[in-house]
Amino acid sequence: MSVDSSLVGAGATAPAARPVGWVDRAWAFARAKPLGAAGALIILAMLLVAALAQPLAPYDPYLPDYAAQFSRPSVDHWLGTDEFGRDVLSRIMYGARIALFVGFTASFAGCSIGGLLGVLSAYCGGTIDLLLERVMDVLLAFPQLILALAVASILGPAVPNVVIAVAIPIIPRAARVVRATALSVKENQYVEAAHGLGASHGAVIRRHLLPNVFAPYLIMLTAQLGTAILAEAALSYLGLGAAEPTPSWGLMLSGSAPAYAEKAPWIGLFPGIAISLAVFGFSLFGDSLRDALDPKLRGK
């Protein structure tokens, strides 16, 4: 049988004498899941650019330079300039910070709140479970972007509000997935044994349930990261996300980009590539991680 998951793969391919370190595991993962490794590389590159935006960016992303309005991509401005003469490359580099910030905080908050509710729902059962399930059903009746749009419209355009607007629709999705796993974990004999030994509810949840629902939680988290970045871009594009002059990728595509389509197509071209690459990276990585962690999908 071929190597089909990072965990199995690392154990199977590493020589017995050498301890299995994270390098071996990463290598095994890369060999078993080349697409996932490509995704991880994209994410890594994006993290580096975001962290090092200040030293790396050739210009100040906020500084208008009216002498250089609509410059074509050149040696001075690799990706050209926008209608205010701001350097597109520098704005994209700083934009990575916003995309990652909103992506990570929103999906972390959404998945954690949803995951905790899912565990509680499964553990308590009965009326609490029924009530929470109905609430999640109702929230799931809203398409993700529409719910985010409604919340953002009330909160107003600002980066922290976008995080809330993007996180809320993630909650019921995470709750549902984590609850399903928690329900089956709860039936295990070791949980019964823990109860028998006099462990408190809190201890059982902390020691036995939470560690065992970590895999679906992690899968959900990576899957939602890309979606969250995309949602932030869409909200900013629609004028409900970050406000000017924040260098948000979605915002860079709104307004000016289609208006100057003929004159300066690069304004509308490069931020879109950045969004697509980022979401692509997270999707590739998330998919492979799911394949590796989900026992049902192992070997597929």
Next chain:
Amino acid sequence: MRTYLAKRLLLIVPTLFGVAAVVFLIMRVIPGDVTLLILGGDQTGRIDPQQLAAMRHQLGLDQPLAVQFGTWLWGVLRLDFGTSLWTGQPVIDEVFIRLPLSLEVAILATIVSVLLAIPLGMIAAVRQDTWVDYLIRVVSIGGQAIPSFWVGILVILALVIYFGWGPPLEFTPPWVDPWANFQQLVWPVLTVGYRYAAVTTRMTRSTVLEVLREDYIRTAWAKGLRERVVVIRHALKNAMLPVITLVGTEFAFLIGGLVVTETVFTLNGVGRFVVDAVAHRDYPVVQALVFLIALCFVVVNLLIDLTYAWLDPRIRYH
């Protein structure tokens, strides 16, 4: 089947009640005064208190919360969503004007996506881990990663630069001039359809993969059937069941796609109406549209569930 139908229909009632409550809560309870937002913000702090009171009264915000919710719910039951603050017309009339366009794009995009997704997903599954599979997977993951508004912008860029195209100012219904209608909608339909197809392709691939591992498929191979027969008659037929559900579930992608695509292509449909209403702070319209979209979503999911139960007898008896 009849018991199942009755049960599912009954379950819809609390869900819709909840949806109405959530829409109401989002609009009323989240901090921030809607009237202040409508009247132009509180930066200067100089808003005529009389005007404020009049607006509060017009929106019914001077009533207790429970009464407000009752009024909203009663309105929803009679399809009366109040009047738009921007145009002064009843909200429901405004929705009906824009509905045909969005429906046409939605239906055509669904057809395009199914026509693309099912063959592609099947081929990827059958040729798993070959270059064809990798190509299809990359293209379909790409379809989910590439924002549909950016695809729209690229299409417009190409059309403007190469064909001197300008966005249409008015929607031509297909029964008036089918050719003009086609020209207006072909790009938005393909843009939304691609994204929708991307999701469905991936789902088709994984369900076909799952079915290909079933015993009856091994039996079919063992009987010496040709590949085409095994894949199409045995595997695809059984894999279609979950795919039907997925087409419904991914309906949410379609609506999200419509909102941004209609905005990019300046099509005057329901999706763009949401965005415009948000920009104009037209809260009765936002409230009504968010509810109607959720209603649509719930009804589509119900229809999908019923089809599923009809096709798979096992579900009815659970």
